[in-house]
Amino acid sequence: MQDFFMSNEDRVFRSEIRDFLQRELAPHAEAIERDEDWEAVKRVVRALGQAGYMRLMFPDLYQGSLPKPGLTHATMLSEEAAYLNYAFETTIATALSCAFPLHAYAQPEVRERFLTPILDGTAIGSICMTEPNVGSDSAGMETRVRFDSTTREWVIDGFKRYISNATKSDVYIVWGITDPDVAPQKGMTAIAVPAGTPGISFPRTYDFMGRRGCAVGEVTFDNVRVPEDHLLGEENKGFxxxxxxxxxxxxxxxxxxxxxxxxxxxxxxxxxxxxxxxxxxxxxxxxxxxxxxxxxxxxxxxxxxxxxxxxxxxxxxxxxxxxxxxxxxxxxxxxxxxxxxxxxxxxxxxxxxxxxxxxxxxxxxxxxxxxxxxxxxxxxxxxxxxxxxxxxxxxx
Ligand SMILES: Cc1cc2nc3c(=O)[nH]c(=O)nc-3n(C[C@H](O)[C@H](O)[C@H](O)COP(=O)(O)OP(=O)(O)OC[C@H]3O[C@@H](n4cnc5c(N)ncnc54)[C@H](O)[C@@H]3O)c2cc1C
Missing domain, CATH: 1.20.140.10 (Butyryl-CoA Dehydrogenase, subunit A, domain 3)
Structure with missing residues (x-):
């Protein structure tokens, strides 16, 4: 189609990102599908990060040549990546979904610790919403988050499923209920949880009909404790x-x-x-x-x-x-x-x-x-x- 909405800069960017992915992703696309080659996925994510493409959604952090980077360009990146390999594209789209709340709501040190590596392509993130009784409808969320005022830590207990990048992530954004006495929309809190925190486990990785090469699985949080400053935004404002x-x-x-x-x-x-x-x-x-x-x-x-x-x-x-x-x-x-x-x-x-x-x-x-x-x-x-x-x- 004649890309009706696009400026000349957008068109130049599309051609640039297409060439980049042809060079960096296309040679690995078959191995990602056939062998679920995670090392290849990581190499391409790193290349994208180093070239600055993971920052397109965050104009304040972007250092590339586009005068006005934004969602238009991030969407072009997704489109061109999905054209070559949809599984790979889900990995970066999920990492961006994790980066988005970190950028907007994390406290400065936490933001620097988790967001920067994702944008540099050296780390991957996950977002953890879905549970056995929570899919389309978030009202049944059973994960609980409480603040331990003695240790000044957030404590998370729950079971999340269908989590993209599950076993591979460096950081998880986890939503849970902090106030069970009100509607979930008013009593839900979001917390950043680093991988490797004691109490995180992965009962199962799913065997999907497609999207082969992206790791999607279950994540359990059993008395998982993170410092006070890992709260995103405010308590009870996670929805x-x-x-x-x-x-x-x-x-x-x-x-x-x-x-x-x-x-x-x-x-x-x-x-x-x-x-x-x-x-x-x-x-x-x-x-x-x-x-x-x-x-x-x-x-x-x-x-x-x-x-x-x-x-x-x-x-x-x-x-x-x-x-x-x-x-x-x-x-x-x-x-x-x-x-x-x-x-x-x-x-x-x-x-x-x-x-x-x-x-x-x-x-x-x-x-x-x-x-x-x-x-x-x-x-x-x-x-x-x-x-x-x-x-x-x-x-x-
Ligand atoms: C490959 C994959 C990756 C995923 N990655 C993530 C992730 O990274 N993080 C995360 O949190 N979740 C993730 N999910 C979960 C995904 O968001 C849910 O699967 C989706 O929201 C649907 O929820 P559900 O599977 O529980 O289906 P349900 O909510 O049980 O719905 C089943 C069917 O019923 C329909 N339905 C439900 N309610 C109604 C209604 N009121 N009226 C009409 N129809 C209705 C739905 O549209 C659907 O067709 C992933 C899922 C998959 C398959």
């Missing part, structure tokens, strides 16, 4: 910190979905134009045209919605002002990734479901997580409808 990151995460996920969708589409187009069928190119058949046309307009719609939301964020819109647009970007891009990966397999026929003939089957497996993570498609639809009908409270 606001959680909400504050949602718009940015949804826009980044718009970029992830777009990258996955585009990688599938390119495979489908190449195959349709090369493969002979019934004495003609496969791409000449009307039913194949239908699939190509549908992938094309869905990808353009996803791109427009994603970069509209990113540009709005960079222009200072956030919170409720951006909720509908960020949710639309996430919903349309991630559903488009599923659609395109499925249609691409269909265009390829047997080659599409065979591991020996390219990446179509991998992209199909990878794409399926996208409408679930970071707030499901159903939750995104509630957010969109809620903004369209502000007088009515959605019946969740």
């Amino acid at each position: 606001r910190i959680m909400l504050g990151a949602f718009n940015f995460e949804r826009v980044i996920l718009g970029g992830s979905g777009l990258g996955v969708a585009r990688s599938a589409f390119d495979i489908a187009k190449a195959h349709a134009q090369e493969r002979d069928s019934f004495g003609q190119k496969l791409g000449q058949k009307q039913l194949i045209w239908d699939m190509i046309a549908q992938m094309s307009w869905r990808i353009d719609a996803a791109e427009l919605l994603t970069y509209r939301a990113a540009k709005m964020y960079d222009a200072g819109h956030d919170g409720k002002e951006l909720m509908r647009e960020a949710a639309q970007a996430k919903l349309v891009s991630t559903e488009t990734a599923v659609f395109c990966s499925d249609r691409t397999v269909q265009v390829l026929g047997g080659d599409g479901v065979t591991r020996q003939f390219g990446r179509a089957e991998q992209i199909y497996r990878d794409a399926r997580a996208l409408p679930i993570v970071g707030g499901s498609s159903e939750m995104a639809k509630y957010l969109i409808a809620a903004r369209e009908m502000p007088a009515i409270k959605p019946n969740l």
Whole structure:
């Protein structure tokens, strides 16, 4: 598509980040998928950090050549990385989700200790919200956080699941209930917990159908104690910190979905134009045209919605002002990734479901997580409808 929303600087940046990832990530993409090669993931994260790309979201800390870095560029990074390997992209997107509250809410020494290494690409982070009884609905959160006034430490007890980067992280942002007598939204607190703190354990790493190469697992916090200054923001104000990151995460996920969708589409187009069928190119058949046309307009719609939301964020819109647009970007891009990966397999026929003939089957497996993570498609639809009908409270 003609990238409608982009300035010349944005276009130059896209080409720069694309070249960078071609050089640094593409040679490792197969090993990340096939061997779950974490050393390769770490090498590429380090290269991104050293080049300054992990700082795009934090203009006050950025030292590169862009005059106005922001979410637009971080989303381009996600899109281009997901195009090559979605598992890798989830590692950096999660590290950024961890960096975001550290940047905004950590006390200076804690911020320096945990944020700087993530931005330099020498450390990885996790965000720990989901629990067995807490997924789409945070109201059932069972993790408890209490302040021990004798030792002046925060004490965390709980069990988190589906945590990206689980066993690999250097720091965890953990949400738990500090005041069980009020609604969870009013009694939730966020704490930064360094890896290696006694009481952290990893009961299980998940074996996913796709996204192979990113470590996602369970994390248990059993009487985990961290110093007083590891509190993020204020006690009982953790829900606001959680909400504050949602718009940015949804826009980044718009970029992830777009990258996955585009990688599938390119495979489908190449195959349709090369493969002979019934004495003609496969791409000449009307039913194949239908699939190509549908992938094309869905990808353009996803791109427009994603970069509209990113540009709005960079222009200072956030919170409720951006909720509908960020949710639309996430919903349309991630559903488009599923659609395109499925249609691409269909265009390829047997080659599409065979591991020996390219990446179509991998992209199909990878794409399926996208409408679930970071707030499901159903939750995104509630957010969109809620903004369209502000007088009515959605019946969740
Ligand atoms: C690969 C992967 C990585 C993840 N990484 C992280 C991470 O790093 N940190 C973290 O905290 N979490 C993480 N998650 C968890 C993810 O955010 C949750 O899986 C997601 O929010 C959905 O929650 P759930 O799985 O408990 O499903 P549920 O909430 O049980 O929902 C199940 C289904 O029901 C639908 N549903 C639920 N409520 C309603 C309703 N009211 N109306 C209509 N439909 C509804 C949902 O949309 C979904 O389709 C990850 C998950 C995956 C799969």
